[in-house]
Amino acid sequence: MTIQRVRPEHSSAWERMRESLWPSTRGEHAGEIARFFEGHRADPAEVLIAFDETGQAIGLAELSIRSHAEGCHSGRVGYLEGWYVRPDARRQGVGAALVARAEEWALAQGCTEFASDCEVGNVVSATAHRALGFEEVVRSICFKKELSPKEAG
Numbered sequence: 001m002t003i004q005r006v007r008p009e010h011s012s013a014w015e016r017m018r019e020s021l022w023p024s025t026r027g028e029h030a031g032e033i034a035r036f037f038e039g040h041r042a043d044p045a046e047v048l049i050a051f052d053e054t055g056q057a058i059g060l061a062e063l064s065i066r067s068h069a070e071g072c073h074s075g076r077v078g079y080l081e082g083w084y085v086r087p088d089a090r091r092q093g094v095g096a097a098l099v100a101r102a103e104e105w106a107l108a109q110g111c112t113e114f115a116s117d118c119e120v121g122n123v124v125s126a127t128a129h130r131a132l133g134f135e136e137v138v139r140s141i142c143f144k145k146e147l148s149p150k151e152a153g
Contacts, residue, residue: 001050001051001052001053001058001093001094001097002050002051003048003049003050003051003097003098003101004048004049004051005046005047005048005049006036006046006047006048006049006060008037010049010057011030011033011034011037013049013056013057014029014033014047014049014057014060015029015030015033016057017057017059017060017084017086018032018033018060018082018084020084020086021060021082021084022082042064043064043081044062044063044064044081044082045063045064045065045109046062046063046064046105047060047061047062047063048060048061048063048098048101048102048105050085050089050094050097050098052089057086058085058086058088058089058094059084059085059086059089059094059095059098060082060083060084060098061080061082061083061098061099061101061102062080062081062082062083063078063079063080063081063102063105063106064078064079064081065077065078065079065106065109065111066079066115069113069115070115070117070137070138070140071115071135071137071138072113072115073113074111074112074113076109076110076111076112076113077111077113077114077115078102078103078105078106078107078109078111078113078114078115079114079115079116080099080102080114080115080116083095083098083099083116083125085098095128095132096131096132099132102114115134116129116134120139120140120141
């Protein structure tokens with residue numbers, strides 16, 4: 001396995017993995033990927049792609065730097081925005097290798113803390129985070145309610 005910073009020729013593989021991680025409307029990820037390569041590199045600021053020995057993309061880590069993250073205090077936090085490993089490549093060290101490289105990237109950016117999140121019900125992701133040394137600092141459930149204006153009467 002090798003891990004590389006994403007390059008334009010990886011766009012279609014990146015898009016496929018992003019779609020697996022975050023299903024979206026057609027073309028949404030392609031537009032975000034195009035903007036990334038045009039220089040709009042804040043979220044994500046960096047993307048790492050893992051490749052197997054045949055050159056197939058098998059995982060990704062999308063990274064950013066945040067001024068705040070739950071449980072962090074430094075004001076400059078490396079953040080694992082997205083983390084995906086293809087199902088057939090899981091439990092083989094790919095995710096751990098991506099996170100290790102992500103931590104190296106964060107350190108090189110001057111970060112002293114590294115954070116991530118997952119949905120409350122995503123037990124697999126929470127377990128993987130804990131296995132790699134992440135400490136759970138907060139649980140949150142978000143709510144929303146659609147509002148519609150009342151008719152004047």
